[in-house]
Amino acid sequence: xxxxxxxxxxxxxxxxxxxxxxxxxxxxxxxxxxxxxxxxxxxxxxxxxxxxxxxxxxxxxxxxxxxxxxxxxxxxxxxxxxxxxxxxxxxx
Numbered sequence: 001x002x003x004x005x006x007x008x009x010x011x012x013x014x015x016x017x018x019x020x021x022x023x024x025x026x027x028x029x030x031x032x033x034x035x036x037x038x039x040x041x042x043x044x045x046x047x048x049x050x051x052x053x054x055x056x057x058x059x060x061x062x063x064x065x066x067x068x069x070x071x072x073x074x075x076x077x078x079x080x081x082x083x084x085x086x087x088x089x090x091x092x
Contacts, residue, residue, distance in 0.1 A: 014060070018058075021058045022055075022058045022059040022060075022063060025051070025054045025055045025057075025058045025059065026055055026059060026067050028051050028054070028055075029041070029048060029051040029052055029054070029055040030071060032044075032047070032048035032051045033048060033071075036048060039071070039072060039075055040068075040071075040072060041067075041068040041071060042068070
């Protein structure tokens with residue numbers, strides 16, 4: 001391959017329906033993880049196998065990585081915000 005090629009990668013643009021389907025399957029999968037008491041996606045064993053397979057089939061791999069990391073960060077932020085609220089109330 002040279003620097004200037006005329007071939008384009010086989011990447012289709014994601015439609016609004018595809019995004020909506022991805023988000024819905026993510027929400028169902030994360031709800032299952034919440035019911036199972038699992039924070040980190042992929043560590044639930046067979047508890048959410050069907051939801052996970054739909055999630056992985058309907059979302060791009062880069063989106064899955066982002067959503068999974070964001071789930072952990074959101075939980076950490078929730079804990080930090082609760083802690084800061086308690087400190088603010090104690091300071092009054």
